[in-house]
Amino acid sequence: MMNKIKIGWKEFDIEHIEKEKARLNVVSGDCYGEIHFDKNKIYLNNEFSDEQKQATLIHEVLHGICI
Numbered sequence: 685m686m687n688k689i690k691i692g693w694k695e696f697d698i699e700h701i702e703k704e705k706a707r708l709n710v711v712s713g714d715c716y717g718e719i720h721f722d723k724n725k726i727y728l729n730n731e732f733s734d735e736q737k738q739a740t741l742i743h744e745v746l747h748g749i750c751i
């Protein structure tokens with residue numbers, strides 16, 4: 685899976701993280717992922733399959749486009 689993605693002019697790092705290692709409220713509950721504009725990062729919950737993470741990535745990219 686890709687580890688970087690450019691949305692418009694901004695490049696985001698894609699990180700797969702464990703729920704336990706989550707900082708902030710990342711991946712709390714059944715959250716599949718998050719996008720952080722200040723850190724230029726997209727976090728994907730590593731508890732889920734690659735297929736789910738691909739879908740989550742698309743979801744987060746849409747947030748990135750629509751802010």
Ligand SMILES: [Zn+2]
Binds near residue numbers: 743747
């Ligand atoms: Zn969302």
